[in-house]
Amino acid sequence: MFRRVQQDESRPKSYRAPRKPARPRRLCIAIITSVVMWSVVWYLFRSPVPSRDPGRFAQSAGSVCPAPELQKDILVVLRTGATEALVKLPVHFQTILQCVDDYVIYSDMEEVIDGHHVFDVLSQVNHTLLDDLPEFELYKQLRTDGRAGLEYQTIFGSGPSGAVDNPGWKLDKWKFLPMVDRALQYRPHAKWFVFVEADTYMVWQNMVEYLSKFDARQPYYLGKHMYISDTLFGHGGSGFMLSNPAARKVSDHWNEHREQWDKFTREEWAGDMVLGKALKDVGVDMFWAFPHLQGDSLTAMDWNVSKIGREPWCFAPITFHHMAVTEFNTLWRFEQEWHRLNPTRGPLRFRDIFKDLVRPQLQPKSGDWDNLSAGTEYSEGALERLSEQDRSQLSPAEQEARLSLEKCQAACESKPKCIQFSYATGKCMTSDQLRLGHAVYPVGSTVGRGEAKAAPEPRNPIKSGWIASRVSSYVQQLDMSCDSGKAKIWVV
Template structure:
């Protein structure tokens, strides 16, 4: 018996070890079957991109399901379309449409005259269409349209703007006719920059089988009704089908109705509401009338995605295109491009520490009234949502540009100021002032000396000087945490 003890012990140890090994193997197999969850930064770049694209976009938009229609005119087609088309990738050309008020060819692209189906008698009897008749006559005579339109008077430009009212619904009709049954339809003009990746990701959050109208309402009381809202709009495929397939009445009824409206956008808004009971779904600030040098950088913009920009020059469009290309090269395209990224690229490199003579940073502009800081003692208008209370008021700085600068420096919210030698409207309760202080930062542009009329009927030279508190703004910016921001 004694001699059998060690052997039995050895066998027991072997059995125990075998049981432990089998339990460990079972546990490993069981745990390995769990779905694995990782933080984005734990995944390799390709996996991060795949995860983002599949989980955050419930209704993906394919390239061939997004139609972009560009509005132009015979007066600017040859000048503005070629550089714009150069910046649009060839893979998007099949879903691109060019529409205007005269049949034209720009290289391989055709510009469709959407007014060519208007009733002849209607054209003859409508004074708003006099410019269109003359344009057709010039084209038939073989006139060089670029030369004909090189020196347009203000009256002629206003006449051309009236044509837009009649082009609006016909443009939609022609777009559906040439590119039916797509998911989304985007309508822009020749000075619009479309941030395609952001737009497609944004539209991917919405079901195109629902009738949807993305736009921003214009401000009819403003000097420029579209200065802040922009004039781009988007319609879902369902909305277009409701207009041109499901309806029994012809869209031509809006030819005569357009006469009574102030603008083309008013025609569109009324037609969509009347015909298919569709109202605006606002897209502020991603869709706006700003460009990188006019954006009011600050709260409300900083962490927002950029979808469209307006009044974009050819040079600026090229610079924005280069920014997008650099982001692709640096593999940053999995994150949306934000207004903060525009600041980093376009304004941060600028020398804003020294005030600039003959420069207007737009502190006094009509589209900056919501960011102007009220002076002490000014009674706020309770109807203005952006004016709160007495807190954060600025001292008046009318005596000199130095006094205006000091007014801004003393206000913790102020990040820029401008001073005009002659008082100008501040477009808020401050009224006519020389000093304009703002809590948004904008670059603006040069503003040469100019003669302006005075109340007594004489004229005087007006000069501008602008300055910024870049350090104050950057202190604020460093405290912001935008999801996915690339610096």
């Protein structure tokens, strides 16, 4: 039933098999590879959502997968790059893709990973661009030497919040328009194309049900809203979906005006924005699918957020972004168990994930934990930046908040909307955003499997806490809104 290995796509004529590295370089390559693999251990084995009851969501034999007729008409397109593929792809094969009927993986290098074919989506790029643009140096190395061409520093960072100098990230913007075209060639009669990244988690049951609510004969572009200047587009990391007519319109337009779009892509930095602009130019506007599509992970998501008049709580989640391997596995086990226990309950909602998976982690005080409190800072530096008048308006609890975890908690409790706080020596943060955050492990501890060491202990360890009574009140109020009969589960 499931297509696990994608090998049917015709190999591009311009494809050249990577040459084997020269024998004298093998020892050096082995050393570099070892350094790189140990350097990514923190990503692989960090445990941002540790289970306090590991057996709670144990995975039994067989996966619970969607049976709707629509699934056979969906192609999932997973976009990645050589600098991250070995780290991020395997968990997809072990979890979500077990339930996906058909998928294809596009990258900047053709290879096979765990028996799954990965296609080079840049193989037909204009050769003038290859010769003229320094951002294609990594790509040329990959085509010549394969993974032997990867250097230590290319493995790190992605996007504006990471290392923008990562050569792999610079290549990424060139993949968007070609991957839509290649996806159409691969499955010309698919009704829907779902595009996700290597660290995007899909709640596949909800994805399938959501797409069934739209007429795939119409040109649809569903995404999480994002702007660069005045260009609206669907954020790539949150995932976006194109109906066949939409994909065909933008693919035809790109093929007819490649030189124009090469020039535009060259001048911009975000490929998802380039694709959004091209779709707009052919008359396909983006449908705002928030909060189904999320730009944050379980650890970083603000459960108290409200955007464009929508709070996630009652809605059905479809994607999470920036998901670590442990988060993938934890959410997959939870999702599978939830569907086994609730076969007729309806779609999984954000509130189900929060109440069963996140809330048990929210302790009044938690050491070696950073709950990502973002709001008001209380520290010597912050006090110095305040005017004398502003300092005089601070409550006694706020003036002492920087002195200890207990005083930081007292400062949070003194503010009616504050729901969580974090403390490091001399610095207190209070916030009305509700986030889980992640563990901060001490030196020498082991995380996950084997003897992989966690990241070094921070010089100033962080402790965190939540105001339990306010969390309970928040949950109660939102549950009432969901159960009122007026709450929406889907944005259509």
